[in-house]
Amino acid sequence: MSDPQSAFAAEPADAEVRLAALDLRRHIIAVAPAGSGKTGLLVQRMLAALATVDTPEQVVAMTFTNKAAAEIRNRVLGVLQRAAAGTPASDAHDARSLAFAQIVLQRDAAREASQRWSLTANPGRLRATTIDGLQAHIAAELPLLSGLGGRPRVVEDAGLLYEDAVLALFAEIEDTQAPQDLREAAAAWLRAYGNRADRLIAPFADLLARREQWQHTLAADFDWQAHERQVLEAIHVAAQEHFSDQFNASEQATLLAIVRAASSVEASLAPFASMQHWPRTGAENAAAFAALTWPLLTKNDPITLRKTSGLRAPSFAKGAEHTKLLRPLLAARVDDEALENAARALRELPPAQVPGELIELREALRILLLRLLGHLRAVMGERGETDFVGIAEAARAALRPREDREYRNDFGSDADDEFNEDSGSGFGYGDALLRRDAQLRHLLVDEMQDTSESQLALLRNLTLGWSAGDGRSLFLVGDPQQSIYAFRKAEVRLFQQLLQERRLGELPLNVLRLSANFRSEPAVVDWFNAAFERIFPDFDDALSGAVAYSPSIAARTAAADETQPAAVRVHVWNKDCAADEARGAARLAAAYAAAGGSVAILVRARSHVRATLAELRALGVRAACQDVDPLVELPAVRDVLALARALWHPEDRLAWAVLLRAPFVGLSWADLLRLSIDRRRLTWPERLMAADLSALSEEGCARVKTLLDLLAAINADHARASLPERVEILWTALGGPACVDATSLGDVRRTFGLLREHATQGLADARRFERAVAELYAAAGEGAVQVMTIHKAKGLEFDHVVMVGAGRAARAEDRPLLHLTETPHGPLLVPKPPRHWPQDAPHTLAALQLYNFAHGLHARVRSSEGLRLLYVAATRARRTLDICFCADIEEKTGARKPKSNSFAEALLKGIDRATMIATDGESPSEDSTMNAAGSPPRAPRLPIDLVLPDEDESAYPIYLPQLQRSLRPSEAVLSAADDKRADSDIYAQLVGTLFHQALEKISRDGIERWHAGASTRASALAAGFRRLSLPEPQVENAVARVLELVDRTLASATGRWILGPHVWARSEYALAGYRDGRWISALLDRCFETGEGELWIVDYKTSAQPIAVDAIERYIAQSAETYRPQLMLYSELLKSQRPGKTVVAALYFPEGDRLLRYEN
């Protein structure tokens, strides 16, 4: 992405703020709305920081994705290179950047040559990294302090680790040795969920993923109940205070009077018949506050502020005093959303007391969670893997100040004294922290609104002990309006808290607010300001994650382009015209693409764009889809996966059916039926094998034959036995490539890659495989229109943005078994009341109320984030923004009524409805791929007469390697056929090897020296055997055997003759040659030339065990026969090597002291 500021000659309106942001003497938190060039500012500050430090590693910039980190690094590097090249500045901002870069370069040039930074050659020294990356780096630097031990693989999807930990927990409870309290706790939770451990896997795994939020509550001294009381009390007080703030004193008095008066007609108000004073805040007064809401709110859903017109008997009799008092109060507060929300919040408050039964259940959960952490650690250790939370914990543990760390190690208490003697004592900063502290001078964090609690803790640790004027600086930049990663624990309240408190730990922060928008044209920025001012809430609210809107000032001047004037348009279709919406959106995108400029279609959810993609295809517009199409949903991929499953499991009847229907097999329904008559209970492979092919259609018969032939071939091919290989071979041979287009071929290739990665050992671990499959998306490819989810679009910008499906509601929130809710006062962990609890029991009702509160809060947080998602989507647009949605029309008013919890619902609060472009629906188009109504589904298939072309070798013929031995010299290649020792045991092989080595040594050093070294011989032999991995129990015998054989040899005159001095002699003599068109290599045990000029080749033959006397002759005869060809070959080789000599080949058997000479 280019620097958005670079296109602007004039200084923006917030130029002074931007200058202030470069002041390294101050720690800064900058609020930077979309398009304000925050990354550019961060890059500039990084350059400023680099200009002041000794090594580039002292400046660290952090962000959230590798891509963004690379962008920061490359941008800094780019400025440095331009400065080095003397490139002139394009504007004031650029000039500042280049000036900083010049200082960096000048200071570097002043260093000794060996100390220069060499950033161009080594850009990795520019420390722009992800937070996860930094944490991993710290943890790797400190394997013990971090508790990791080594460098585990950090897995992005750690779901399987969590699941395995949960499964290990449930397996453990079957162990009678497991602690009783653990078994009881597990029993309680299993019982609560119908003994279905499988139903607990997902919620428990989810808790493990979010363990940074709760694990501190497991400490023995953590009083969960007290904490919970405190949180609930704080929630009550906050809501009561907010409600109270809605009224002035007079209004409060009126409301009290109303309650007193109404107590005679409303039973629930009876206890407050004499309430004279506004109640004090506190959970104990929850009922009183609830009573105060009675006159204000309707009783049933939807709970809203009462309207004066709705005040009717019997509760509000016309002449009743409370009715008379209430009317003017309500009249003055018509449509007062703040009051309505405040009153409703009181109604929805949780009980102040958690029922004992729920506390018991949670205590059981505490026990389970503690154990689960242990299992997770064990699973991670076993796999050598961890997750980002684990890395964050490790980094935090490594950087923890020393006194804290001393408490950390609950594993080392019984460690050896020797290990503990140096483990350090006393208090203060840990070495690691000090070391890191010394290295780190300037820390910059981009996208600060996306930090989680644990990441904030890391920042606190990194800046611990920084003091004013010490030359170090912190720069945080983010935009709460773009906080859309709550599910990743990046809660917007954390950023808001920093802004509010103006400090990070002990570090004071200066708050700066940028306002210039360099991205969008003025008309677009004006629209944002007008719309989002109304769409966003008026105030920040930490509990519900609400963020108020900060307007921007357009810094860009309008481009003079009459054909595509900058504008925001909202298009609406009728409720049941989704196809028209898709068509309309596709046409808009196509028109923009045709006119030039970048175009993006943005959606909230992947499924929202399917119809639009089909319309784009129909218009002939190629779309580059970024992670929009799950690979598993693509027909070509589905068929490949079915093929894999079918080959893996003959009993997988569904996978086989999909395979048989796949286009590269292509059986019709009728043929499938014919295969199944009388054989429905058989597996498909059995049906195919047993089929009477003549009963099939002619085409079906041919198709089945092809398949069966190929299956037979693949089954016979043991060299390629891995499942992925078999799948790929079969797919290719069946004509798979002819069934896909070029884009799908890439997707299929990725699927094969996935199979190779996860299924080399089969698909037994289906969970792992399915998970990996689900994570893959079709390749983006190239296209004139980019299509992606809004989350993916964050950080990007386009000339034209088309939002589709804005009328579709966000997915309804599931009601999970557990809610782990973060509040500004701490976490609440609320289980769903188990089904087997009596429904009307007070504890069930109280538990349900608490659960509903937690669930409501969760929904509100998600809803607040939904607004920000809309903001992110809209602010990607530089020139035009088109928002498309379908909505119902209210019968009474004729007004559009979009689905609740949709973007459109939010949008209509912010725009003038009259400006909407309403379009009538068109008649639906026929989709050619749709099946005719009432007909069975059809599937494409390769024509039976299609002749697939062979490899085109015209340009470059394919080189088929020849057998090596005819081409180049090579090392021996073993096969079962020609390795005689293949099935003999290792003992025999090694005895032979060591005997040969001994004889070689004797022949080299002489027999005398061998005898002289007798005392150490046995130990040396034993060491040799052990070195060659002979099992320890066999070593002694093996040594004895070799010594025995050597002794026999040396005791023999023949043996001594063989090993003794000769005119010419070699041991373990290696020869190479080329004979009869083949390369040969030979290793001759012993060869020598006698005084008579005979050349002898002697091959030693040993047996691992002594051979019975009566068997020796047979053994020798057999060996002689076996080794004859080899010895004859050796003879010929030596004859060629030393021509003119007579060569004698022989086998020597120390066992019987026999030298068997081959006669030529």
Added chain:
Amino acid sequence: MSSTLILTASDRIARSLREDLNLAERAAGRDVWETPQVRSLRQWIAEIWADSWPGEQLLNSTQMQALWLAVVERDRRGVLSASACAREAREAERLAQEYAIAVDDAPAYSDEQRAWQSWRRRVAANMREHRWLSVEHLPAIVAQGLRNGTITPPLAVELFACELTTPAEHAVLDALSGVTQVIAHAGATTTPNSLRAWRCADDAAQLRLVAATIRQRLAAHADHASVPPRIVVAMPDADAKRALLEDALIEFVAPALRTPIAGGNPARAPWRWDAARKLSDSPWAAGLSALIAIDAIDNPPERAAQLLLGTWFAHVESHAAAAAIDRKLRESGALRISLSKIAELAPVLLQARLGALAQIVSDAPRRALPSAWSAHFSARCEAAGWPSVDAPTSSVFQTVQELRRALTMLAALDAQTGAIDIGRARMWLNELFKRRFEPRADHAQPVQLLDAEDAIGMSCDLLIVIDADTGAFPGAAQATPFLPIELQRAAGVPQASPLSWLAHRRRQLAALLSNARETIVIAPRHDARGGELLASPLFDVNWEEAPALSIASRAETLATTGPHARLPASDPVPPVQASEQITGSTRLFEQYAQAPFFAFCTVRLGIEPLPAIGLGLPAAVQGKLVHEALADFWRGVDTRSNLQTLGEDGRTARIREVLEPLLRKYLPVGDFGRMLVSLEAARLSDVLTAWLRLEAARTDDFLVLEHEHKFKSVLAGLPMSLRIDRIDRAVDEAADRLTLIDYKTGGYIDANGWREEHLNAPQLPLYAVLLDPQYGGEIADIAFGHVADGAPELLRWRAWSTQPRMRNAPASGGNFASQIQAWRAALEAMARGFLEGRADIDPAQALRLRNAPLLVLAGLLDADDETAATNDADLAG
């Protein structure tokens, strides 16, 4: 003896040089010659040391790992991975030895350094005590031996590409040069006369470019008239690149590898990975691992599946039989599977092997020396018939031999580990399976693929360096945390500082590029996540846009001209034939109501998804237990008044009585675990008690006539076989009225499925329509009995009372007799549709049938993802 020994930097260079020298001999016209003495420096040091027949034992890397692991574990620091810690600690020791860092007197500034020194002292003491050495110690010993004359040097030594040796190796060369003639060669051939640097879009484009280039270069030698050029492809991380590069190579260079060849004669790939695969990556290792992993009693279903479906049953028949066992196990829902149970389920074909295996596994000792474990594991292999290949190809044979060797190496760990339990034995075997192994091929492999560092010194005609971006060249280095950084810097450890690392990488690259006649360097522009990559400046060349490919692979050609598959005009389903012997059931109608296509697939084609491996108590078994328990309970109780007479205690006792045998039957403790079974017994007891309390409190008096009543009938020509959960007679009503009850044990019930226009719950209507009129009594009441946790409920629709909860009133207007007629008409229409071969599915309707597995057969999606991004992977950029 050849007078000159040639020493090289690595084994692969030695191999390559040997080959060149042999070719030169042949080119000189000789047909026999002494094999050139070429060794890697490291290999020679080990050989020359072993030649002296030392009494010390040289430990292999696994044995060293065992020593280090023992001391790290003894430290009990509770690190996440003691193995990884031991590996890194050992690596620090290697570094210290290679760079001659004087660690004995080294300061220790951090916990890591203090701990490491302590560990090292223990390891060293242990090694001294047992006279053990590691390979890192040898250079110092050999250098010393050469200096003091205890080691005899070769007559002359030539060094080949040994300029990047470690200080320890350098010391050996120094000592060598003091006692013999040493000639140093920088490398093989020439300065490259052609160096090109290309940029391409991404990794996929890069790999296709490499593959196409290789095909093009080899094409000239396709006729075998000349020796093909030696091509080296060097990359920063061969392991990471292997799968994708191999894919591209197969597609362009050796498409025959994707062709099935009967008889298993393998196609020949002209490339060789010098960075070998892990032994564990072989499919033969999978079978062996499954055998080693299996337990006598307590195996999770995945482990049993791995054993059954792993390649050790490599024969088709065995595979099918094993798959059938796996299916039975899945259907049972068992969570823990014993080997004896697997053997029991096995057909004759597999019974002997599985039985023998079960016996051996059950005889496993609790603790034993690794050599005993090695013998035990070998016995498992023998019993199971692993590897079960009749005529293995060379590569299979070599792989199996290497796996056997790993078993042998396990046996060599006795002295380092002492007696261990089976978990540890498995761990060490798995560690040994991580060893690298590439079977030797018997054909020419002119293309070598390897890590860039390993390619240094390899002479070749064409060198292709891929991934030449700054992330790899120079890349980043991290110094070991176990040694003080100052010491590392002083010793010249390249990783100790960015400057020394850069210098080191420059030297490496210079050496890499110096041995090729022609070099192509490629750098993609973007990584897999779209992040921009910078071309490495270390190559000092002008980067150009990569040339467009002049060829396409066959797959690409087909895909580009395709897809060739066409949608047929129609694909009719014939009407049901008598020979199909179809009998209808409630399930048929349930499925038909969802989509006729489902009923067709399930009933006529017998297509069902493979049951998923169970992770908890199967809901179906829980339901079955409730059904059968109630059936047993009512036998002998019969009426509401009897039920009331029984009283709460009596009912509880009777429930216990009926549950006991059922639990034994459906939830054997061995399959599900004692605790889970007892919990389920308690839950069932609660559920049944609550249900029977509700029954006892009913105001209408009833007589239970039947439980699990089976009967046959015919509906519109379709033979039916049905089973009603329960039939009651209302005894206090004037008329003889029957109540048909269907028990539901799931989470939620309603009566909407009884509406004839959407008969999604056709069971009770079917019973009401088809129950033999001779049975006696008027069917005037149908009911779901919701027997589940929470509030039990009898959701009924009686002729004499109000309608049950329904979204809309049924068309019959509530008249029961006419309702039965309406049901009959609807059911008959369904039966006729089925018999006529109706098998359609409404795509719009299908969207509501989320996760119905059969949708995949209709080419429809089975999920509607409303969440834009729900996990980190979605967002990682």
